[in-house]
Amino acid sequence: MKLLKAFWQRLISPSKAAVGIVLFMGFAGGLLFWGAFNTGMEATNTEEFCSGCHAPIVAEIQETIHYSNRSGVRAICSDCHVPHEWSDKIVRKVQASKELFFHFMGTIDTEEKFKARRGHLAEREWARLKNNDSLECRNCHEFEFMDFSEQGPRSAKQHSTALASGEKTCVDCHKGIAHKLPDMHGVEGW
Ligand code: HEC
Numbered sequence: 001m002k003l004l005k006a007f008w009q010r011l012i013s014p015s016k017a018a019v020g021i022v023l024f025m026g027f028a029g030g031l032l033f034w035g036a037f038n039t040g041m042e043a044t045n046t047e048e049f050c051s052g053c054h055a056p057i058v059a060e061i062q063e064t065i066h067y068s069n070r071s072g073v074r075a076i077c078s079d080c081h082v083p084h085e086w087s088d089k090i091v092r093k094v095q096a097s098k099e100l101f102f103h104f105m106g107t108i109d110t111e112e113k114f115k116a117r118r119g120h121l122a123e124r125e126w127a128r129l130k131n132n133d134s135l136e137c138r139n140c141h142e143f144e145f146m147d148f149s150e151q152g153p154r155s156a157k158q159h160s161t162a163l164a165s166g167e168k169t170c171v172d173c174h175k176g177i178a179h180k181l182p183d184m185h186g187v188e189g190w
């Protein structure tokens, strides 16, 4: 009884050591949580992860310039679809968890269903990129460093006018650069 009381006393009157231990455990727990959280974030950014549900898209992209080019620099799914900014990333992950729901609903799990819904999905992606001024494209393609003299005349003309003035953003003019353009028949506004 006495022992228990002494023990209790120690518990309710925290010594410096106890405070230290609690602080340390909090810190270690925080670190562990942070580590696991970030590992989870990284794992969900790999192409393998996306290909689990988007196999047709992964196959298709191998014929485009963002998969194979003279410079050997690749853009993977998450470069274009997951913002680099940490806070934006979390927002996108939360939005993306809805994909899990649609996955179980089976909205794009056959070729026919995917074809039918593709225009709608593309439109959502264009709207997202329009909204953030093609942020993900600009992570790699910086307007300030575009050398117009190295670009074709068509490119230089458009980039030095509509792009430079901010009137248009990358996805306004560059649709279907990484994927086949969907059939837009029946999609609202087309
Ligand atoms: C668990 C399955 C699953 C995984 C894994 C998955 N997706 Fe999806 N994704 C879906 C489904 C299902 C849809 C269609 C949602 C609908 O029908 O509205 C979708 C739609 C999309 C769209 C269309 C735009 C939108 O907002 O709906 C994009 C872009 C996309 N996914 C990118 C990715 C990328 C990039 C990855 C890897 C980082 C990924 N997805 C991983 C199931 C998944």
Ligand code: HEC
Pocket (backbone or CB within 6 Å): 065, 066, 069, 070, 071, 072, 073, 074, 075, 076, 079, 080, 134, 136, 137, 138, 139, 140, 141, 170, 171, 174, 177
């Ligand atoms: C991870 C980096 C990266 C991201 C993100 C990226 N690109 Fe690229 N892009 C490249 C590279 C590398 C090339 C090939 C450059 C070369 O070899 O000249 C390229 C080439 C291009 C080309 C030239 C096509 C051609 O046929 O010559 C266009 C247009 C383009 N990108 C537009 C975009 C748009 C629009 C986005 C956003 C939706 C985007 N890129 C996102 C790296 C990226």
Ligand code: HEC
Pocket (backbone or CB within 6 Å): 134, 137, 138, 141, 143, 150, 151, 152, 153, 154, 155, 156, 158, 159, 162, 163, 168, 169, 170, 171, 172, 173, 174
């Ligand atoms: C107003 C329309 C317009 C906008 C906005 C625009 N582009 Fe372009 N871009 C073009 C045209 C047109 C071409 C030439 C395509 C062709 O000749 O096939 C081009 C070509 C390119 C090329 C290839 C350059 C070359 O000559 O080899 C790249 C890379 C590119 N664009 C990236 C971008 C990126 C990144 C953005 C956003 C920061 C962007 N473009 C915004 C119209 C635009």
Ligand code: HEC
Pocket (backbone or CB within 6 Å): 047, 050, 051, 054, 057, 058, 061, 066, 075, 076, 077, 078, 079, 080, 081, 118, 121, 122, 123, 125, 126, 129, 171, 174, 175, 176, 177, 178, 179, 180, 181, 182
């Ligand atoms: C260079 C940038 C870029 C890369 C890399 C990229 N996407 Fe996209 N994605 C886009 C754009 C832009 C759209 C809007 C439709 C379009 O223009 O093709 C889109 C549309 C989509 C859609 C909606 C349906 C459709 O076909 O339009 C899905 C799903 C998708 N992407 C998944 C992926 C997956 C999975 C990968 C990796 C294998 C990937 N994307 C790689 C830029 C990219």
